Amino acid sequence: MEPEVGTNRTAVAEFILLGLVKTEELQSLVFVLFLLAYLVTVGGNLSILTAILVESKLHTPMYFFLGNLSVVDVACITVTVPPMLGRLLSHKQTISHDACLSQLFFFHLLGGMDCFLLTAMAYDRFLAICRPLTYSTRMSQTVQRILVAMSWACAFTNALTHTIALATLDFCGPKEVNHFYCDLPQLFQLSCSSTQLNELLLFAMGFMMVGAPVVLIVTSYIHVAAAVLRIRSAEGRKKAFSTCGSHLTVVCLFYGTGIFNYMRLGSEEASDKDKGVGIFNTVINPMLNPLIYSLRNPDVQGALWRVLVGRRSLT
Template identity: 65%
Template structure:
């Protein structure tokens, strides 16, 4: 454990990430798996033509957030697999927290804007072009980033007030607030209160707005007389709903144990799903709306 001495006090200057496993035999295999997942995520986003067109402006920005999210955690994990050095400096740990919350927060707001976009497209099609113009789309993404930046800056600056006297071992593969709270030797009451407020503002409120938007969408779709029309409308929204369910489902499980005295292997599994698998699945989920992708998958699994 590395300590910084200040007067009569000693404070931790770096942490040790235990990672996913301490088995040397498993580390090469895990390195290959997560490297492939990282490359597959970036490759899927680069190769999906829809994500690079103005028509899919929101999807393109969501894909950038996915790349950022997986980049925050996976390179550090790969380094841990290749070396025995699992230490991470205090500043680097805070940087990881900042960027993770910046990207996750932007995801929250952007998914909400996308739900409103679907509501306008299906329930208010005649006014869609004016109420969701390119200028409004860019402003929506910009405001999402501003709100998220404010959140991540707050959640990163306030932990700087915490004292870490030891131990400095984090039973996880990346730094996040719950793990730091467990190691703090000073009061974390203010930090937990701020995190709960952020959860309400960035989690509960957006989820409520998404639910309201899709309640109107479902009601409008059910009024469509044509079965083909209903199928097309539901197909338009199903991919977004799937991404929302994965994002909020993993987020709830990731933070619902706030205040627990230790991190379990279950937390690591949820962390993998939240930071690696979810960003990797998002491009695939949206690609399934592409007829060429659908026909290719049918030929692969059905042989026709």
């Protein structure tokens, strides 16, 4: 028999986030590792953003989108990791119902922005390589701003839809969330009311947020690959593949973990795997992005070097 909810639809006022590990020794190790990862991620992405802002050579559409991606990555890891570190320090695992919904909203808002920014970057590479004569008009500053504004609008709609739908569910207990942040699959398992509509909504919105962008990205890169292979210069092909390769690596990491996490609901025994996927989504991907984009990009490397050592290094 289900617990009595009464007039209040949400009997559970707070949830318990079980986190990644249980023993105190391992919690100390997790705290140190995640703190270092957070500092590296914030430092790396802000360095990329600073290089893009101060280096006039990087004032192009591709780096405009990359700068926005860096901001989103910093915000995404900030939504999940600092609260987790705070709980580890205070030895308090609880999070209020409203705070949990807020974290979920911002996590999906920023995750949605990642989806659309990666799509915009693929479209930019398609225009630059396949439509070079009309590139400057098709990817003007106005178009860039419209693409970013539309990305925010779509991501906001997706996040708000899921948050409102989740707020209608009853939570009567248990209240232990087997994760280190609040997310939809784990909260669905705790609801004492039907989540069929929520899961259907997640699949439908997931198709729009993931399916459509993936189709557009794949289509763009099929055309890009065909155009690059027609380039006679080996150096030209190498530069084009290097730029596109960095973006494709980020796309595969981001969409691969996202699809694994949200497209296979209903498996309770997969909860521990969800934690690993969550680490990829919230920590590893944002930390790797600046590294991936700078490792094989001499323009970014040069700009980063000039930011670090100052303008005296300019010739």
